[in-house]
Amino acid sequence: MTEQTKLTIKDFTSDQEVRWCPGCGDYAILKCMQRTLPEMGATLENTVFVSGIGCSSRFPYYMNTYGFHTIHGRAPAIATGLKLANPDLDVWVITGDGDGLSIGGNHTMHMLRRNVDLNILLFNNKIYGLTKGQYSPTTEVGHLSPSTPFGSVDPSLNPISFALGSGARFVARTVDTAQKHMPGVFMAAKEFKGASFVEILQNCIVYNDDAWSDITEKKAAPEKQLLLEHGEKMIFGAERNKGIVFDLAEFRLKVVNIGEDGVTEDDILTHDEKNHGMARLLAELGAGDGEPVAMGVLYNSPAETSYEKAVHAQVDYLASGSKRTLKDIVYGGQTWTVE
Amino acid sequence: MSSDIQVLESAVVRFAGDSGDGMQLTGSQFTTSTALSGSDLATFPDFPAEIRAPAGTTFGVSAFQINFGAKKIKTVGDAPDVLVAMNPAALKVNLATLRPGGMIVVDTGSFTKRNLQKAGYDANPLEDGSLEHYQLVELDATKMTVEAVKDFGLGNKEALRCKNMWTLGLMLWMFSRNRAPIIDWLKAKFAKLPDIADANIAALNAGHAFGETAELHSSIKRYTIGATKQEPGIYKTVTGSESLSWGLVAGSQLANLQIVLGSYPITPASPVLHTLSKMKELGVVTFQAEDEIAAICAALGAAYGGALGITSSSGPGIALKTEALGLAISTELPLVVVNVQRGGPSTGMPTKTEQSDLYQAIYGRNGDAPLPVISTRSPADCFEVAIEACRLATKYMTPVILLSDGFIANAAEPWKLPDMDALEPFPAKFVEEIGEDGFNPYKRDEETLARNWAVPGTPGAMHRIGGIEKSYDTGHISYDPANHQKMTDTRAAKVAGIAHDIPLQDVDQGAKSGKLAVVGWGSTYGPISEAVKAARAEGKDVSHIHIRYLNPMPSNMADLLAGFDHILVPEMNTGQLKTVLRDRYLVDATPLNKVSGQPFKITEIQAAINAALGEEG
Numbered sequence: 001m002t003e004q005t006k007l008t009i010k011d012f013t014s015d016q017e018v019r020w021c022p023g024c025g026d027y028a029i030l031k032c033m034q035r036t037l038p039e040m041g042a043t044l045e046n047t048v049f050v051s052g053i054g055c056s057s058r059f060p061y062y063m064n065t066y067g068f069h070t071i072h073g074r075a076p077a078i079a080t081g082l083k084l085a086n087p088d089l090d091v092w093v094i095t096g097d098g099d100g101l102s103i104g105g106n107h108t109m110h111m112l113r114r115n116v117d118l119n120i121l122l123f124n125n126k127i128y129g130l131t132k133g134q135y136s137p138t139t140e141v142g143h144l145s146p147s148t149p150f151g152s153v154d155p156s157l158n159p160i161s162f163a164l165g166s167g168a169r170f171v172a173r174t175v176d177t178a179q180k181h182m183p184g185v186f187m188a189a190k191e192f193k194g195a196s197f198v199e200i201l202q203n204c205i206v207y208n209d210d211a212w213s214d215i216t217e218k219k220a221a222p223e224k225q226l227l228l229e230h231g232e233k234m235i236f237g238a239e240r241n242k243g244i245v246f247d248l249a250e251f252r253l254k255v256v257n258i259g260e261d262g263v264t265e266d267d268i269l270t271h272d273e274k275n276h277g278m279a280r281l282l283a284e285l286g287a288g289d290g291e292p293v294a295m296g297v298l299y300n301s302p303a304e305t306s307y308e309k310a311v312h313a314q315v316d317y318l319a320s321g322s323k324r325t326l327k328d329i330v331y332g333g334q335t336w337t338v339e
Numbered sequence: 340m341s342s343d344i345q346v347l348e349s350a351v352v353r354f355a356g357d358s359g360d361g362m363q364l365t366g367s368q369f370t371t372s373t374a375l376s377g378s379d380l381a382t383f384p385d386f387p388a389e390i391r392a393p394a395g396t397t398f399g400v401s402a403f404q405i406n407f408g409a410k411k412i413k414t415v416g417d418a419p420d421v422l423v424a425m426n427p428a429a430l431k432v433n434l435a436t437l438r439p440g441g442m443i444v445v446d447t448g449s450f451t452k453r454n455l456q457k458a459g460y461d462a463n464p465l466e467d468g469s470l471e472h473y474q475l476v477e478l479d480a481t482k483m484t485v486e487a488v489k490d491f492g493l494g495n496k497e498a499l500r501c502k503n504m505w506t507l508g509l510m511l512w513m514f515s516r517n518r519a520p521i522i523d524w525l526k527a528k529f530a531k532l533p534d535i536a537d538a539n540i541a542a543l544n545a546g547h548a549f550g551e552t553a554e555l556h557s558s559i560k561r562y563t564i565g566a567t568k569q570e571p572g573i574y575k576t577v578t579g580s581e582s583l584s585w586g587l588v589a590g591s592q593l594a595n596l597q598i599v600l601g602s603y604p605i606t607p608a609s610p611v612l613h614t615l616s617k618m619k620e621l622g623v624v625t626f627q628a629e630d631e632i633a634a635i636c637a638a639l640g641a642a643y644g645g646a647l648g649i650t651s652s653s654g655p656g657i658a659l660k661t662e663a664l665g666l667a668i669s670t671e672l673p674l675v676v677v678n679v680q681r682g683g684p685s686t687g688m689p690t691k692t693e694q695s696d697l698y699q700a701i702y703g704r705n706g707d708a709p710l711p712v713i714s715t716r717s718p719a720d721c722f723e724v725a726i727e728a729c730r731l732a733t734k735y736m737t738p739v740i741l742l743s744d745g746f747i748a749n750a751a752e753p754w755k756l757p758d759m760d761a762l763e764p765f766p767a768k769f770v771e772e773i774g775e776d777g778f779n780p781y782k783r784d785e786e787t788l789a790r791n792w793a794v795p796g797t798p799g800a801m802h803r804i805g806g807i808e809k810s811y812d813t814g815h816i817s818y819d820p821a822n823h824q825k826m827t828d829t830r831a832a833k834v835a836g837i838a839h840d841i842p843l844q845d846v847d848q849g850a851k852s853g854k855l856a857v858v859g860w861g862s863t864y865g866p867i868s869e870a871v872k873a874a875r876a877e878g879k880d881v882s883h884i885h886i887r888y889l890n891p892m893p894s895n896m897a898d899l900l901a902g903f904d905h906i907l908v909p910e911m912n913t914g915q916l917k918t919v920l921r922d923r924y925l926v927d928a929t930p931l932n933k934v935s936g937q938p939f940k941i942t943e944i945q946a947a948i949n950a951a952l953g954e955e956g
Contacts, residue, residue: 014803016815045798050640061803061816066795068643069805070636071666077633081640081648082795084599084624089644089795107636110629311626315619322620326588327759329618334520335575335756336375 007038014064025176025202026055026123030062033092036183037065040190047090050079052099055130056123056202059094073104076111076120083116083308090190091118097138098128101157105137112166115194117306119186122159122197123176125204126211133207145207160283160298163197164276170196171279171299175216176203181227181295188297194306215286215293226285228296230273233265236292243268244285253281255290273300344515344561349408351416352510355433356425357394358387358401361503366403367751368507368524372516373407374576374753377566380407381865382751383415383938388606388690395457400432409565414865415750417940421513423506425449425480427458442474444509446502448481476559478549480505487545491538501542508546515563518543570755577754579747580610580679583721587611587675588618589759590729591647595766596673599641600625600649601634603656606689607745608679611651631659635676639663642672643804645769645794647729651677653745654696655686661704664738668708668830670804671781671790673732673767675725680744682936691936692746694861695912700740701890701919707827709834711735712890714742716864719754721747724887726762733767734840735833736789742889744911746862746938768792773799780804781814787840788833835891844893849875849882852902855951858928860886860916863909863939870944881948886916892923900926907931907951909944 012034020026037047047065051057053072060067066089070078075093083091093111100108100122111120127145128134134147138159142151163171170192174185182200189196201212215224222238234244235258245267247254256263272278279299286293305313352369356362363384370382385402392399406416418438424430426449437443445465455463464470465477484505488498504525511518522540529536553559591598602612602625616625624646628634631652638648650660657678667674680696682688700712711731715724721743728741770778770793778800781790793800802814810817811825846856848871859867864885871883884899886892900906900920906928908917914930921928931947933939 016803044801045796048795060805063803065801067803067805068640068670069803069807071662071806074632074636074663077628077636078640078643080633081599081601081626081637081642082644083640084626084637085597085641085644085646086794086796106629107633110633311624315622315624318620319622324620326585326592326621329621330585330759331573331575331756333575334371334375335573336377337573338377338569338571 007042007044009034009038011044012037012064014062016061018062019058020055021206023205024055025125025204026059028176028179029121029123029182029200029202030059032179032182033186034063036186039183040187042090042190046088047092048082049092049094050075050082051094052096052104053130054096054099054128055204056094056096057099073099073102074107075099076104076107079118080111080114080116080307083118084311087117087308087312093118093120095120095122097122097124097126097136097159101137101159101162105162109162109166112163112168112195112197114307115167115169115303116308117194119189119196120198122199123202124159124199125202125208126156127204127208129204129207158283159199161280163199164280164283164299168197169194169299169301169303170297171283172197172297173199173201173293173295175201175212175295177216178295185296188300192300193302224286224292226292226294228271228273228282228294228298230271230297230300233268233270235265235268242292245269246281253285255292273297276301344563347408347562347564348410349406349412350421350514350562350564351404351406351419352421352423352514353402353404353419353433353436354423354506355400355402355429356503357428358389358391358399359394360401360425361500362401362403362425365503365507366405368521369510369516370405370576370751371520371524372511372518373405373514374574375520376516377569378407378409378564379412379567379569379753380405380576381412381415382406383746384749386690388688393457395426395428395454397428397432397458400429402429402433407564409567411567412752413868414941415938417942423510425502425506427455427460427464430464431458431460437473439472440474442476443470444476444478444506446480446506447477448479478553480546483545483549484542487542488538491534491541493534493538497535498538501539504539504542505546508543508548509550512547512550513559513561515561518547569753572755574753574755576751577718578610578749578751579715579718579721579743580749581614582718582754583677583715583725583741583743583748584611584614584618586722586725587615587649587677587729588621588623589722589762590675590726593726593762593764593766594647594729594733595764596645596647596733597641598623598649599638599646600651601628601637601641602626602651603628603631603634605631605653605656607681607748608651608653608656608677610748611677611679631656632663635660635663635674639667639672639674642667642674643670643795647733647767648672648674649677650674651679653679653681653689654683654699657696657699658703664710665704665706665708666806667738668704668710669806669808671736672738673736674738675728675732676738676740678740678742679748680742682934688936690745692744692862692938693911693934693936694742694744694863695915695934696742697860697889697912697915697919700742707831709831709890710738710740711834711837711888712740712742713888714861714886715747716861716885716887718747718750718752722754722757730765731837734765734789735787735837736792737834742861744862769794770797770800778802779812779814781809781811783829788829788836838891838894841888841893843895844884844886844899846899847883847885848872850880851882851899853882854880854903855905855907855948856882856884856900856903857907857909857944857948858884858886858900858916858920859909860889863911866939866941866944867909869941870948873941873945874948879948879952881952889916889919897924900924905929905951907947909933909939909947911939
């Protein structure tokens with residue numbers, strides 16, 4: 001093999017003009033992906049981006065890899081078929097809160113349940129952008145939009161809880177502007193053999209501007225984000241003086257102040273990314289007053305195999321144990337000969 | 340053998356009983372023995388959608404009809420000569436189909452007060468004289484079965500389960516069929532339960548023996564039907580589901596592509612999923628998806644990855660797949676979509692046959708979205724048609740719809756096995772070398788207009804495709820008005836051009852021009868063929884044209900149709916092919932429609948032929 005020159009961000013950038021609104025959070029995610037793929041040792045020809053419909057789903061056009069911009073909500077199903085045809089490909093599914101959780105929620109659920117070896121990035125901006133601002137399944141109750149002029153009345157969905165409930169074995173969360181945090185999450189997702197689910201809190205500057213700013217703004221972030229690291233204490237806050245403990249009486253995670261009421265660092269929970277129960281609790285963190293939102297890898301517990309590998313293992317096993325051909329099957333069973 | 344055996348040219352027998360009585364099994368085993376004796380045959384399972392409807396009710400009746408003969412058999416027969424009724428409900432539901440004077444074999448043991456009530460009889464039809472115009476054979480199969488198996492230590496319920504084998508034994512005797520293949524089959528089926536195997540064999544033998552002894556008092560006659568003169572070759576009985584599945588695998592092998600089936604359970608298409616799922620030893624990949632949409636999307640994703648994508652379903656499922664079909668047309672990827680049609684609209688009649696999805700196949704998508712549509716006419720025909728669907732899909736980089744129906748899927752007929760080594764390969768071509776100009780996914784073959792196919796993993800050919808309109812020249816997204824016109828025209832021209840790559844339309848029977856052409860498609864082949872044959876035997880100027888390629892149609896179709904004064908189009912829908920023919924060829928096609936969930940009877944088509952010719956005066 002000839003030695004390959006190291007690929008760069010330029011190699012992964014297609015010749016197509018990017019057509020998102022100026023200031024859209026998608027730009028940052030795109031750049032991060034184009035920058036991180038070479039670092040992960042990805043090749044142009046083995047990388048495929050599969051998307052559905054929506055702003056985020058234009059993503060594949062801007063990557064100089066293989067790309068399939070499919071139909072609304074169906075990217076997970078198409079990506080599953082692609083992996084069945086060629087398990088060696090590096091497949092990324094790009095979707096949004098409407099595409100992946102509303103019209104395509106069923107496919108997202110089953111792709112995660114089957115544990116197809118691919119990475120799904122769900123850009124969550126809590127709004128339908130491309131259709132001009134209707135509320136989505138992740139929009140909070142009371143939101144005013146063209147389709148809810150008097151406020152939405154249906155409760156919203158937590159994508160991370162949905163993924164865990166669907167049987168996902170890798171679940172992570174990051175933010176569009178977190179250019180230092182995001183690459184590590186992408187790398188961990190790619191490394192994971194199975195379906196890895198990443199929620200990216202993404203800002204829609206036109207239809208839902210600042211939807212995440214209370215969590216993501218520079219000033220607010222240290223107090224509102226819990227940056228998880230496997231094996232590390234769940235400590236956060238500008239002063240690094242807050243931590244997470246498990247409140248057995250209420251059966252939930254609780255924020256405590258280190259150094260107050262006799263609380264020491266030893267009392268703070270240590271993140272164990274293999275612990276499913278902890279991941280379920282971390283997923284919901286942030287809903288209560290003063291609670292931070294968990295960022296990073298919440299859950300990472302690989303299975304022995306992935307779906308498409310299991311399918312092919314079965315086919316290969318049966319094929320290796322059989323010498324029958326199609327002709328044998330067609331000519332098998334009860335036949336008779338006419339002379 | 341007794342000298343009293345009457346020789347028949349053909350006979351139609353209908354087995355009817357409760358869903359749990361094993362009538363489909365009885366019928367298929369009778370079929371096996373008949374096929375092995377060399378008679379030609381056609382079968383038709385007619386069963387309810389309910390898996391186990393309440394015992395004894397009319398809606399739980401399951402039937403299996405076989406027409407077999409020493410002549411060429413093309414239909415399951417208009418009216419049975421013999422009705423085997425295992426209970427009052429089976430008699431009630433099926434009596435109307437029996438030919439006048441036909442034979443009814445009933446199990447008197449099941450004609451209890453309770454069963455008569457459940458079937459809705461006020462009086463016992465065996466006693467009230469209502470069956471006096473039929474040849475009624477009454478026997479207590481229940482009692483005699485229990486007697487025959489009493490040494491095997493079965494419970495009453497298990498013993499009664501052998502009743503169908505007792506009845507089968509009697510019918511095998513009646514039509515001079517061989518018991519040996521069924522005994523072999525029972526031994527294999529119940530290899531792990533020898534007592535059950537022995538009990539069933541004892542019941543089978545007892546039924547047969549009853550025939551022998553009953554003959555003495557001559558209430559039952561015995562018949563024989565000779566072998567058909569068939570072309571030399573190796574034959575087997577095959578259902579449409581089997582031969583279609585095998586044809587798909589053959590097609591993928593001839594295309595040199597991995598086959599990936601995405602499917603979702605639906606009546607009557609599920610047997611295709613089942614058959615292919617059993618063929619993993621040949622490298623077949625099957626995927627039972629979470630829904631119909633995911634099924635076609637996975638098949639399309641596999642096609643994008645370089646496989647031959649297949650999806651199988653029935654009308655309601657095809658409706659769900661429609662958007663993805665549009666994507667397949669726009670991205671020009673090879674995909675075979677099998678529609679095993681059933682009664683509609685909506686859920687309709689899942690287990691009953693119809694051919695009412697022709698409009699859906701040809702027209703049923705948003706946008707100008709043409710694709711090839713081909714159809715199969717019989718169980719044995721499915722193999723070749725499935726291969727042809729694979730050929731068109733890969734050669735033209737297009738989704739293809741293959742129309743079968745519930746009748747073809749479940750019916751069985753003898754199939755002269757093809758010479759598998761003589762099948763013509765059509766290997767798919769992938770782009771492997773990239774020229775200096777780079778790679779354009781929408782660069783087309785000048786002759787076929789098929790776009791070139793580079794699969795992910797190919798160095799240098801990275802490209803993006805999707806459902807948005809693409810530039811003819813570069814394959815990039817384009818909203819240019821003139822380009823959309825050009826791409827729409829090109830997609831249409833590609834499909835239309837297939838007309839030059841398929842056989843010319845032949846005339847199945849009769850002259851290439853004349854007074855009347857009966858034009859059909861799909862599973863109406865048998866009854867149309869028999870009706871035209873009968874009419875021609877009476878000296879009538881009638882021809883039979885049966886269309887396999889529904890879109891595009893063969894290039895000689897316009898001239899062929901123009902050569903007839905009248906065109907009669909029998910269809911199991913309200914006139915869909917009729918409309919297509921009128922639209923395409925401006926011909927005055929006359930419809931003959933039937934949407935009862937049952938195949939046409941020969942006499943129904945004969946009557947329409949007579950009417951069409953009579954009008955001409």
